[in-house]
Structures are given as structure tokens and as C-alpha cells.
Amino acid sequence: MKWQRVNNTFLLIPALLFFIFIPGLGIVLALLESVRSGGTITFGHYVDLFEEERFMTSFLFSLTVTSISTILSLCIGLGIVKAFSPLLKENKHKLIVWIPMLVPHFVWAYLVYSLFNQSGFYSNVFGMAGWIDDRSQFPTLVQERKGIGIILTYVWKEVPFVTLMLLPVYTTLSKSYKEIASLLGAGPYKAFWVAEWPFILPVLVETGAILFAFIFTAYEVPQLLGVTSPQMLAILAYDWFYSGTWSDRPLAFASLVLVGLGIGFVMWLLIYFTNKKRMHITKGIRN
Numbered sequence: 135m136k137w138q139r140v141n142n143t144f145l146l147i148p149a150l151l152f153f154i155f156i157p158g159l160g161i162v163l164a165l166l167e168s169v170r171s172g173g174t175i176t177f178g179h180y181v182d183l184f185e186e187e188r189f190m191t192s193f194l195f196s197l198t199v200t201s202i203s204t205i206l207s208l209c210i211g212l213g214i215v216k217a218f219s220p221l222l223k224e225n226k227h228k229l230i231v232w233i234p235m236l237v238p239h240f241v242w243a244y245l246v247y248s249l250f251n252q253s254g255f256y257s258n259v260f261g262m263a264g265w266i267d268d269r270s271q272f273p274t275l276v277q278e279r280k281g282i283g284i285i286l287t288y289v290w291k292e293v294p295f296v297t298l299m300l301l302p303v304y305t306t307l308s309k310s311y312k313e314i315a316s317l318l319g320a321g322p323y324k325a326f327w328v329a330e331w332p333f334i335l336p337v338l339v340e341t342g343a344i345l346f347a348f349i350f351t352a353y354e355v356p357q358l359l360g361v362t363s364p365q366m367l368a369i370l371a372y373d374w375f376y377s378g379t380w381s382d383r384p385l386a387f388a389s390l391v392l393v394g395l396g397i398g399f400v401m402w403l404l405i406y407f408t409n410k411k412r413m414h415i416t417k418g419i420r421n
Contacts, residue, residue, distance in 0.1 A: 161394070168387035179384040180392065188363075188370060189389060195364035199281040200350040203288035204342050210289065211296025212338070216330075219304040222297070235294045239287070240354040246287045247359060250275040276359050283359035284366075288349050299341040303334050336408040343404045347397045367393060 169175050183189050214231070221227045234242070249255045257272040266272055276283030311329035320328065356366035365373070367389060374386035 164387045165391055168384055168391045171384065179388040183385055183388050183392065186385065188365075189367075189385075191364045192367050192370045195281065196350055196367045199284055199356075199366065200346055203285045203292070203349050204345045206285070206289045207292040207296050207345055208338055208342050211293045211341075212300060212334070214293065215297050215300040215304055216326075219301065222301055223305060228301075231297050232294050234291060235298070237291075239291060239352070240358060242291045243283075243287045243355045243358040246283055246290070247276050250283060250286065251277070277361055279361055279364065281356075281360065284356055287355050287359060288345075288352075292345050292349075295345070296341055299337055300334060303337050307333055332411075336411050339404055339408050343401055347401065350397065351393060 168179055169177060171178060215222065218227070222231065237245075247254070251257070252269050252272045252274060257266075257269050260266045260272055261269065275286065307330065312325050315325040315329045351368055352366065353368040353372065356369050360366060360369065371386045371389050374382040374389070
């Protein structure tokens, strides 16, 4: 047994070396660049970051776009799984829902641009139907300041991922809980709340955390469908890094380190919460 434990430890070495020499080294270098100034260590770049109006504007814009995209994706995905879970047990129906996951995000962003910009497909359809006289009357949905095109892209792309994560829960969920709730007089909403919600909540939280971390730090979709102001944080960090002004580079590293630490801390809290919730469900404890 001791030799087997030693062998299992050796199996982890390639993965540890990969993490240490590629992402780990990058994280350490970014952290050093964010606190180094003229050969000394300082946290002044982080103070400068919060005094930058562009950073605060980008942070609030990224938070708004990410929160709306994540919540809409979770709600629509949950609705689809709840309504069509019997059909989605068959592979042919699963493929129809999951095919969008095969398309890269930047291709999906280009599709949204082609369909919803003022000279795109739907603008032409509205014009031919006589609903608008000129393309300028079509609402601006892409490359505008509210991030509608970015939200549309992420919702369209991430709903299949939500169904992928929730379908196994509904497949294994016992119908007896819902039947007992109905026998005790619970309506559809109450039955969902007491018989389904406790089981899907941990998966919803984990899926939402993955989507939030991915969208908040995404680059390609905001670059294609966003505007110069306000910008998502990844676009702002890229601009600072390649601005040609050396004084901006520490701000780029400081913003990335700050976002990474923030997301890491929130992820730790969510993992702690979901593990605790699963333990309570296993032991039959309500809260």
C-alpha cells in the first residue's frame, strides 16, 4: 500500500510541473511586475489603479455585462432543462441543444454582428417587410455602450453549457420527492422549491461561477462587439500593456492580479458553500 501511495504521488508530478512552469510562472511574474517600481517593492500601482476613472468604469461595465449574461444563461438553461428533460434524455435531442458549444466564441460573435447590426440580416428583413424605412431606424444592438451585443452572444453561447451541467441532475432526480410534495398539497411552484431546488442549487452555483469567471475576463467577444468606452477589463488591460507608455504596464498587471485574486477568493467561497450544501443534502439536513 505504501508503494502504491508513492506511485500515485509520482503520477501527479507531470501535472504539477506543467502548472509550475507555465501558468504558475506567469502568475508570479505578473505579481512581481504589479508591485515593482524603480527597483523597489510598492503597492502604489494598486492605489493608482483605483484612482483611474477608466478602471472603475470598466470594472462596473464588466460586472454589469457579466452578471446579466450569467443570470440570463442560468434562467434560460434551467427553463429548457426543466421543460424538455424527458426529450433531452435521447442523444439526437441532446446534440441539437449542444451543437452551439462546438462553435468558438469569436465565430458566435461574428454571427451576432452579421445578424443584428444595422446593415445586417434582420435589418434587411425589417426593411423588406416595411417595418422600417431606413436601416438607421433599426435599433443599435452591437458595438454600442450598453453591451447588448456582448450579452446576446454570451447568452446564446452559454445556455447549452448550462443544459449540459443541469441535465444529469434532472436525469437522476427522484420523482418521489415531487409526488410526495404534491400529495401534501404543494402547488407547482412550492413542489419545485422543496423537491427540486435543493438538488439543483449547488450545480447552478458552480455553473454560474464558471460562467462569471469566464465572461468577466473574456477578450475576443468584447473586442469584436464592444466600443472604445466603456471597455471590458481584459480590453483595458490589453490597451495599457500595448499603449507604448511604460508607466501604464504596471497598471495592466495590477488590474489582472486584482481580478485574479478576487475571482479566486469568490470561487473558494462558492466551493465551500456548495460542498456544505451537498453534505447537508446527503445527511438529510435542511440548512
